[in-house]
Amino acid sequence: MKRLVLIVLSFLLLTAFGLAQKSRMDVVMERGKLICGVNGKAPGFGYVDEKTGKYMGFDVDFCRAVSAALFDDPDRVEYVPLTAKARFNAIQTGEVDVVFRNTTITTSRDGSVGVDFLPVNFYDGQGVMVKKELGVKSVYELEGATVCTNQGTTTEKNWTDFVRSQGWKGNKLLTFESFDKVFNAFMSGRCDAVTTDKSGLVGWKAKAPDPEALVILPETLSKEPLAGFTFQNDSRWRDALTWIVYATIQAEEFGITQKNLDEFLKSDKPAIRRFLGLEGTLGKGLGLPNDFVARVIRHVGNYGEIYDRHLGPNSPFFIPRKGSLNDLYTRGGLMYSPPFR
Amino acid sequence: MKTVPFYKNIKVLGVLTQVVVSLLVLFGLYFLGRTAYEGMVSRGIPFTFSFLWQEAGFSISEGKTIALEGGRIVLRPFEPSDAYWQAFFTGVYNTLRVSIAGIVLTTLLGVMVGVGRLSSNWLVNRLSFAYVELVRNTPLLVQLFFWYFGAILKLPPIRQASEWFGMIVSQRGVFVPWPVPGPGFDRYLPFFLGGLLAFLLGAFWSRGRRGLWLLGLLLLAAGWLYAGDPFVLSVPEKRGFRVVGGAQLSPEFSAVLLALVVYTASYIAEIVRGAIQSLPKGQWEAAFSLGLNYGQTLRYVILPQALRIIVPPLGNQYLNLTKNSSLAIAVGYPDLFNVYGTIANQSGRSLEGILIVMGVYLSLSLTISALVNAYNRRVALRGARR
Ligand SMILES: N[C@@H](CCC(=O)N[C@@H](CS)C(=O)NCC(=O)O)C(=O)O
Numbered sequence: 176m177k178r179l180v181l182i183v184l185s186f187l188l189l190t191a192f193g194l195a196q197k198s199r200m201d202v203v204m205e206r207g208k209l210i211c212g213v214n215g216k217a218p219g220f221g222y223v224d225e226k227t228g229k230y231m232g233f234d235v236d237f238c239r240a241v242s243a244a245l246f247d248d249p250d251r252v253e254y255v256p257l258t259a260k261a262r263f264n265a266i267q268t269g270e271v272d273v274v275f276r277n278t279t280i281t282t283s284r285d286g287s288v289g290v291d292f293l294p295v296n297f298y299d300g301q302g303v304m305v306k307k308e309l310g311v312k313s314v315y316e317l318e319g320a321t322v323c324t325n326q327g328t329t330t331e332k333n334w335t336d337f338v339r340s341q342g343w344k345g346n347k348l349l350t351f352e353s354f355d356k357v358f359n360a361f362m363s364g365r366c367d368a369v370t371t372d373k374s375g376l377v378g379w380k381a382k383a384p385d386p387e388a389l390v391i392l393p394e395t396l397s398k399e400p401l402a403g404f405t406f407q408n409d410s411r412w413r414d415a416l417t418w419i420v421y422a423t424i425q426a427e428e429f430g431i432t433q434k435n436l437d438e439f440l441k442s443d444k445p446a447i448r449r450f451l452g453l454e455g456t457l458g459k460g461l462g463l464p465n466d467f468v469a470r471v472i473r474h475v476g477n478y479g480e481i482y483d484r485h486l487g488p489n490s491p492f493f494i495p496r497k498g499s500l501n502d503l504y505t506r507g508g509l510m511y512s513p514p515f516r
Numbered sequence: 517m518k519t520v521p522f523y524k525n526i527k528v529l530g531v532l533t534q535v536v537v538s539l540l541v542l543f544g545l546y547f548l549g550r551t552a553y554e555g556m557v558s559r560g561i562p563f564t565f566s567f568l569w570q571e572a573g574f575s576i577s578e579g580k581t582i583a584l585e586g587g588r589i590v591l592r593p594f595e596p597s598d599a600y601w602q603a604f605f606t607g608v609y610n611t612l613r614v615s616i617a618g619i620v621l622t623t624l625l626g627v628m629v630g631v632g633r634l635s636s637n638w639l640v641n642r643l644s645f646a647y648v649e650l651v652r653n654t655p656l657l658v659q660l661f662f663w664y665f666g667a668i669l670k671l672p673p674i675r676q677a678s679e680w681f682g683m684i685v686s687q688r689g690v691f692v693p694w695p696v697p698g699p700g701f702d703r704y705l706p707f708f709l710g711g712l713l714a715f716l717l718g719a720f721w722s723r724g725r726r727g728l729w730l731l732g733l734l735l736l737a738a739g740w741l742y743a744g745d746p747f748v749l750s751v752p753e754k755r756g757f758r759v760v761g762g763a764q765l766s767p768e769f770s771a772v773l774l775a776l777v778v779y780t781a782s783y784i785a786e787i788v789r790g791a792i793q794s795l796p797k798g799q800w801e802a803a804f805s806l807g808l809n810y811g812q813t814l815r816y817v818i819l820p821q822a823l824r825i826i827v828p829p830l831g832n833q834y835l836n837l838t839k840n841s842s843l844a845i846a847v848g849y850p851d852l853f854n855v856y857g858t859i860a861n862q863s864g865r866s867l868e869g870i871l872i873v874m875g876v877y878l879s880l881s882l883t884i885s886a887l888v889n890a891y892n893r894r895v896a897l898r899g900a901r902r
Contacts, residue, residue: 260861267561267866288864289561320757321688326854327861335575335596345758348575349768350858351848360848363669364687365767367757407560 199405199412200462203272208251211238212265212274215256216355218378219485219492220277230254233485234275236475237296237403237420241273243474244419244467258353260327266290266406273416275403277372279329284404291413293403294420296478298500298509300395301333302373304380307388309367314394321347323357323366330371333397354379372399378492415461418515422468425450425512426477428503433476436469450515457515468515478510479503552867567863568601574858576603576850578766579610600859607855608876614769614851615838615880618776622837623830625777626784631814633789644785651782657843659779664771664847674754682751684759687767691752694763704746707739768849772841780837784830791825792818823895831888835881842877852876 203209213235214221221232230238239249255271262278265271267289277299278284280292303314303322311317318341324330331350338346349366351357358379361369369376373395380389403420405413426432429447431439439447448454452466459465475481482501486494502508522528556563573596581594581602594606632644651659669687671677677686684691714732718725740746752762795818803813842853856873860866 260857263861263864264866267556267559267864283862283864287562287567289559318756326858331574331858332862335573338575339596345760347577347758349577349848350575350850352845352857356846356848359665360669363665364673365669408558 198462199272199409200415203245203412207246208253209238209242209245209273210253210255210271211235211241212255212257212262212271212276213238214276215254216353217277217375218382219490219494220374220378221256221275231485233297233481234277234403236481236485237275237423238273240423240471240475240481241416241419243470244415244422244463247464247470247474249474258327259325260352262327263288263290266404269406272412273403273405277375277401278404279372279399280402281329289407290404291407291409293405293413293416294424294512295400295402295509296420297374297401299372299374299399299401301330301370301397301399302376302395303368303370303392304361304376304389305368305392307390311368311392314392314396315341317346317368318343319345320367321349321365322368322370323349323351323361324370325354325357326350326352328371329397329399334370337396358383370396372401374401374486374494377494381491411462415463418461418463419467419471421512422450422471422515423475423478423481424503424510425515426468426472427479427510428505428512431472431477432480433472436472440469446516556867561864563868564865565868567865567868568604569599570863572596572598572600572603572859572862574603574862576606576855577848578769579606579613579850581606581609600863603855603859604852604872604876607850607852610769610844610850610855611838611841611852611876611880614772614776614841614844614849618773618780618837618841619834621773622777622780622784622833625781626833627788629781629785630788630792633785634792648782648785651778652786656775656779656840657846660771660775660843660846663774664767667774668767668771674759677754682762684752684754684762686759688759689767690765690770691759691762692765693749693751695747696750698745698748700743700746704739704743707735707743708746711735711739766849768844768847771847772844772849772851775843776837776840779840780833783833783836787826787829787833788822791822794825795821824892827888827892827895831885831892834884834888838880838884839877 213230214232215230216222217232217234219232221230221234223229224231235254238252238254242252243249245251255265257265257271257274257276259276262274262276263284266274273293275296277297278292279299280295284290285292303317305311314337322334324334331348334348338348349360351360354371354375357369357371360366362383369379371379373391376391380386380391383389403416405416429439429450431447431451440451440453442448442451445454449457451469452458452464456465458467461467464470476484479496482496484490486492486496488495496502496508498507500509502510504511553563575596576594579594580591581598582589582591582605583598583602584590585592594602629644629647632640633648635641635644671685671687674684674686674688677684682693711732714728714735718728718732721728750761750763752759752764799817799821800813803817808816841851844851845854845857848854852873856869860869863869
C-alpha cells in the first residue's frame with residue numbers, strides 16, 4: 176500500500192512540476208546535463224559494462240550523441256535504467272528527457288499513450304528462441320507450448336495475436352517484469368521458448384553459458400522499428416533530437432567518420448560545410464549549436480561507426496548489417512536521412 | 517450561568533480546527549489533482565476511464581474473469597479478446613485466490629509454530645525457534661526468489677517428472693487429479709444444493725443439528741445414486757508440451773503462496789507465543805491439578821483465553837499478507853498489481869489504473885478489518901460472559 180501511495184504521489188508531483196510551459200530544451204541546457212532513459216539490461220543495446228561500471232551500447236550511444244550535440248561533451252548524461260513497463264511513464268511524468276530503449280513505434284503508443292517518436296535507429300523483428308534439445312525447427316511447431324517474455328511490450332501482444340491467428344489451444348504466455356527474469360525462467364525450463372526482438376535474442380544468446388545449446392528459429396513474426404521517443408507537444412525539443420539522430424545517418428552517407436572529420440572540416444563543398452555548421456544556420460535554426468553535427472561525429476561517430484562498435488563483427492553481439500534493413504539506402508537498406516539544408 | 521463567547525468555547529474551537537485542517541487537506545489534494553490534470557492535458561494525455569471497455573489484446577497466464585456468455589454470467593479463463601476491466605478482474609481474482617489460501621494456511625502454520633515455541637520437547641522447541649528467527653530476519657522478496665528460482669524451478673522437467681497416484685510434480689507446477697462435473701451433474705445440482713443448505717442450517721441451529729446433518733448426507737447420497745456420475749475424476753496426463761486434465765498449481769502461484777505463508781507464519785507464531793505467555797501461570801497449574809493433560813489444557817483453557825489477545829494483531833498480519841501479495845510481480849504471478857502494470861503500459865492509462873488498484877486494495881483491507889473486528893467482538897463477548 177505504501178508503495179502504491181508513493182507511486183501516486185510521485186506521479187501527481189512530477190506531473191505538477193512538469194507543467195512549466197518551457198521547452199525541455201531550455202530545461203536541459205539550464206541543468207547542464209541530459210537525463211536519458213535506457214535499457215540497462217539489453218546486451219549490445221543498453222547495459223552496464225561489467226569492467227568499467229558504465230552504461231554502454233547502441234542505444235546508449237544515441238544519448239551520448241545528444242549530449243555531445245548540446246554540450247560538446249558526450250558524458251554529460253545521467254542514465255536512468257527503465258524496464259519495458261516503466262518507460263512510457265518516465266516520459267509521461269517528465270522523469271527523463273528522452274528514452275532510447277529498443278522501443279517499437281506503434282500507433283497506440285504515439286496516440287493514446289502520448290509520446291512522440293524520433294527516427295528509427297534500428298529495424299528489427301520479433302523472433303523466438305528455444306533450446307536445441309527441444310528439437311523444434313519452426314515456430315509453427317509450438318502449439319501448446321509455454322512461452323516467456325517481458326511485460327509491457329509489443330512482443331506479448333504479437334505472440335498473443337500469433338497464437339490466436341493459428342487457432343492454437345493450450346498455449347501459455349508467461350510474462351515477467353524484466354528480461355533477465357524471463358531468461359532465467361527459460362533457462363531453468365519453466366518455458367519452452369522465449370520471444371522478443373531478434374536483436375535481443377542474439378544478445379541474450381551470446382550471454383548464455385552455452386550459446387550453442389540455443390537456437391533462434393528462422394521465422395520473423397513482426398515488424399519492430401525501434402526508435403527513441405520523447406514528450407508529445409514539445410516540437411522544439413523533438414525537432415532537435417530528430418535531427419541529431421538523422422545527423423549520424425547523413426554523416427555515414429557523406430562518409431564522414433570520427434577519424435576523418437578534421438579533413439572534412441577543411442572541405443569546400445557547400446553541402447558538407449552546411450552540414451558541419453561551417454556555413455549557414457542549420458543548427459541555430461533548431462535551437463542547437465550551429466556545429467552540433469561536427470560535435471556528434473567527433474565524440475560519437477556516424478551511424479555505421481556506432482553500429483559496428485556495438486553490433487559489428489568484432490563485438491560479442493554480432494548482427495550482420497550488410498544488405499539488412501539497417502544498411503544505408505544507398506546499399507539497399509532503409510537508413511535514410513532527409514537532406515540537411 | 518454566564519455564556520462563554522463562541523471564540524472561547526473549547527467545543528466550538530475544537531470543531532473549528534477540525535474543519536480548517538480538513539479544508540486545508542482537501543484543498544491540497546485538489547491542488548495536486550488539478551495541476552496533475554492540467555499537466556496531462558498540456559502534454560496531450562487525456563484522463564479517462566473509457567479504456568476499461570477496450571479490448572486488452574494480451575494474455576494472462578492464469579486466473580479467471582467474469583463474462584456474459586449466452587445470457588449467463590460465467591467465470592472462465594481470461595482471453596486476449598476480453599476488455600481491460602476483465603483483465604483487472606482477473607488480477608483481483610488472483611490476488612484473492614492467493615490471499616485467502618495464504619491466510620488459512622499461515623494461521624494453521626503460525627499457531628503450530630507458536631505453540632511449538634513453548635513446547636517442552638527440546639527438538640520441537642529449538643526447531644520452532646530457528647524457523648521464526650530465520651524467516652523473520654530475511655526479506656520477503658528474497659524468500660520469494662528462493663522459493664521460485666531456487667526451489668520450484670529446480671524440480672524435474674515435465675518429461676522426467678514422476679507420477680504418484682496420478683499426481684505430477686514438476687517445474688511446470690503440481691498437477692493433481694480433480695473432480696469435474698460429469699454427465700449427471702445437472703440432475704445432481706438440486707440435491708447438492710439442498711444437502712449444502714441442510715449442512716449450513718445445522719451449523720447455525722444447534723438443537724436440530726444432528727437431524728439436519730443426517731438429512732444433508734441423505735440428500736447427497738441419494739442424489740448421487742439417482743443422477744449417476746455427477747462428478748468424474750479428471751486425471752492429469754502428459755501430452756506434447758503440456759499436461760492436460762486435473763487441477764494445476766502453477767509454479768508462480770505456489771511460490772507466492774509458500775513465501776507468504778512461511779513468512780507471515782513466523783510473525784503469527786510470535787503473536788501466539790506472546791499471548792500464551794501473557795496468561796498467568798496459575799491457569800496452567802489449575803488445569804493440570806484438575807487432571808487435564810497438556811493437549812486438553814491448551815485446547816480448553818489456554819487457547820480460548822489467548823484468542824482474545826491474538827485476534828487483533830492477527831488481523832494486522834492478514835492485512836500484511838494481502839498487501840504483500842503485490843510482490844508477486846517479482847516472479848510473474850499475475851496478481852492485481854502485476855496485471856495493472858501491463859494494463860497501464862499497454863493502454864497508457866497509468867494514473868487511472870493506479871487509482872483503481874488503490875481502491876481495490878483499500879476495499880480488501882477494509883473488508884478484512886471488518887471481518888476480524890466482528891470476530892473479535894464475538895470472542896470478547898464470550899470471554900465476558902464466562
Ligand atoms: N521492441 C519491443 C520490446 C522491447 C524489449 O523490451 N526488449 C527486451 C528484449 S532485449 C528488453 O529490452 N529487455 C530488457 C529488460 O527488460 O530488462 C517493444 O518496444 O515493446
